[in-house]
Amino acid sequence: MSPLPEHVVKAWISGFGVGVPRGATAPAPEALEAAAQDLAPPLVVKAYGPGLLHKSDAGAVRLGLGSARAAAGAAAEMLDALTAAGIEPAGFLVEEQSAAGVEVIVGAVRDPAFGPVLLAGLGGVWTEVLRDTALRLCPVTESDARAMLEELRGRALLDGLRGRPAVDIEALVEVLLAVGGAGGVAETLGDRLTEFELNPVICGPDGAVAVDARLITSVPVDPTAIAPAPAPPAGPPAAGDFARLFAPRGIAVVGASTKKPNFGNMFLGFYQAAGFKGRLVAVHPTASEIDGVPCAPSLAEAGPDVDYALVAVPAARCPEVVREAAGIPFVQVMSGGFREMGRPELEDELLAAAREAGVRLLGPNCMGVYAPAGGQTFLGGIPGRPGGISVVSQSGGLAGEVVKVGERRGLAFAKVATVGNSADVTPADLLGHLAADDTTSAIGLYLEDPRDGRGLFEALRGVAKPVVALIGGRSGQGRAAAASHTGGMVGDARIWSALAAQAGITLVTGQDDLIGVLDAFDLHGARAAPGSPEILVIGPSGGASVLAADVFDGAGLDLAALPDPARDALRALGLGAGSSLANPLEVPVGPRADPGLVGRAVTAILAERRFADVIAHVNAQSFFTFGTSADPLLAYTRGVGALQAELPGTRITLVLRNAECAPPGVEDAVREIAREARIPVYRTMEAAAVAVAAVKNHASRSVHGTA
Template identity: 40%
Template structure:
């Protein structure tokens, strides 16, 4: 199933607009339209911006136009921030001039008495031949095109595409995601989904060469069958992670009041995941961690099963083993030949190389990380490991101030990864106590690691849950390949 030519053109205009009209900016105060213009300018948007106002000559330092039809160019993307009753006639005035409009305005099906007005919005959009995102949504984040609806966003583009039914949660996904190292090809908030539906944007991201991982935050279930058909037809071509709101009775009531959505049954979403390979998660942090893992770890042909845990801290290693086992991984002792090779490395007293591998912090630095690299090489060369989880107690490691212990360890991991041909997944867990003196260096090490393709997690449980998401996808693909 592929995206239609008309939808492709509309959504290309949404994520890479050459011209943007802003309807609802003020010449005398700061409205949502004004803030959007300021965000565009601060983010470095290079296209043309046309403020629309019935009487103002200038808005935000740019010439204003009395209507969209008065603008000197066709409009790729119109940002609409006017009162709800004004929206349908405004959309009709876009006929032949606007490709896609995003309606920020609320007061439609999410509120009492707004359903008929939303139906009128859809009729107006059809008459004007313009696709509408929303209403009741915040906008689009497209770092390649330098388009954003919020502040404090990175212009570093990536491969993760997001469809989000909540504007506020969309902001959280961008900001928390980028702090974890997730980099986006694009994110769109869709609100009430009166016209453009999430499944259409899913089709677009599945077809996009700039997107390799897709995340969906959904509240409604009206498109459940269509989503299922698209995901089934895609045959797990790309990882799709779904965070579904309203999976409990009380959550369904909250979804109805938020976006007017009918949330559907939890069992239906679990069945969709089992039958399509899409990954269903329960929490925002798990959603972001799964996206990070998929961004950094190319799926294996055979699903990952055998795991090795390596780090400093015996108690943490025990808890990490439990977390990996609960996630479906086998943290088994090494085969005799591998164990014998590890024993020949003459590691210091207090070291354990049984799996989990537990080394004193000083041993991690031995010979500028070469001792650790020898362990990594031995594990990789044996070909018995699908997942290697390296965990580090940041407080202890950073106390060795005369040497860049963690930097040396990361370099050792990356050297081994460059030589490995087995497709072993390697992840890093940076444990800390939250001390501000630790968090600063931790952010920098995270940045360096993720830039090199090494996903970083804050807790061993988080790493295990993210790896379980990857394993679910790999298992489905392997089973599907076997049955073809």
């Protein structure tokens, strides 16, 4: 769609309380002088019409004109130049030129998955040069708007720099709310919005004025007659009843073979190895049993109490199979070959079959469900012990890795669901269930294409439990072409960061951090410790402590100084000779050191100053370079565990550096002792920093009532 004329957009947005310059229009240069008679110089002249989306680039803007006559002359020159370039303007806009100030861009664009997104940043030419912008999903709150401004690298320009006055921040916040807040421009336009931009908004000490405005809509609109779009449902989407998905009374597997073992046979074996206690049936048109499992000729004849059907047949056959599943609450299609392989029509047919049968569909292109307490599994071997960690993943392979690696480290899972292409059941659906699930204490997500981004956003805002998300490349969305600056600066990764800031979740960049943060949430999430940024780091090696300071500072954590009384108490313990009594605190930890010294030092410090988080690090290599037994390392770990028992309101984290230098089994023994004491263990300071920051962030939001 072509943009609406600038003066029309400005007249409309002024109704939202956005300040705009006084101005007038004329169809031709010769009429401009009369139109501008009541305007105070200096004046600005702009041409408008088709082909003038970026007026400055086309030479369709003239500034600093001293009179109405000068404005008319500038318009005549502009008309000649534009005509020579093959552009026929529809008319000319003349306005009073705003006083100089800090130029800001404020815009909104509709993301295909997440809906309207608000953008703010340094404007004018700086928009393209610095790209210093912040995003939030609409509708934004006042706190969202203020947080956006705080994120800008150029924030100092707004506060006044080198003697310049500070801008009117309140007026700028009002502009942000007028565009992206409840009842604002983006919400009023609803699905009609393609792109809206104020660039620049000139901000000064006495207010903010939008001197340029652009609106592009998906359908022709008359701003003077725009009625507000229908309001979306309030709050997060209603949670479905997924109880039988995670604890089915019976399971049917479609696709097992009597001749050549395949994925269907594999899943039958998984359920048998896991000791599934409900009805297990294989679906085969002629066989009476497969691998010791009784058969039914079709899903329609699978018998009573089958709550879950797993389909592992070629993609083309899947719709036919799903149509037979009437009466079975949940059907999971493992098979690939649908939208992800360029066959959206087959996926649409599969979804239609599920609707026809009245079943909820997981997938296609997913591995299934893992829930030790309910007998569900898509992994070989005996399931781990039930726990409080739940995961929703669009990758079955990655979900399997999170479960297996996590259980190897001592984590225990409640409910894990893989959703693949999410044709029917989406991550948002499952989040609604897990938010209310009594067995789930922490939630992990791996997402690529959420399919219902707006629903996901609403669901996340309704989850009080800690959530950590790993985001992969989204596929199948097809981003709308960006017509101007705003759309070009809204990208997938930045939208996820905005969502995380508004919903209070933690974003991580790798699988190891996903597991590590889940571990921290599981063990420390319920502790009554504040989310303040101060931390205490204690352990051996000055070099490691210096590096730790860099790492934790980079994570936004504060290694606050130790008060003088705490230093005196540490000296009384014999510390300080040959090392500084600073934070990070260097203490001897090794095969010949007192295993209880760290605990006494921490207790002495906490008696004088509260630290919600203590990171105790130890060098595993030193215990086996200068000693021969694991006993001193295990004794140290028990000492840290005893300290955690004495300090239930403090979160203690253990970093086992250089764990690969320990003999086989030692790291496992350390983890077992630490987990018994409910202390998470990490191999690196970097991993610990990510986890500690995540727990602090959740604790801070919970205290302030924003979780």
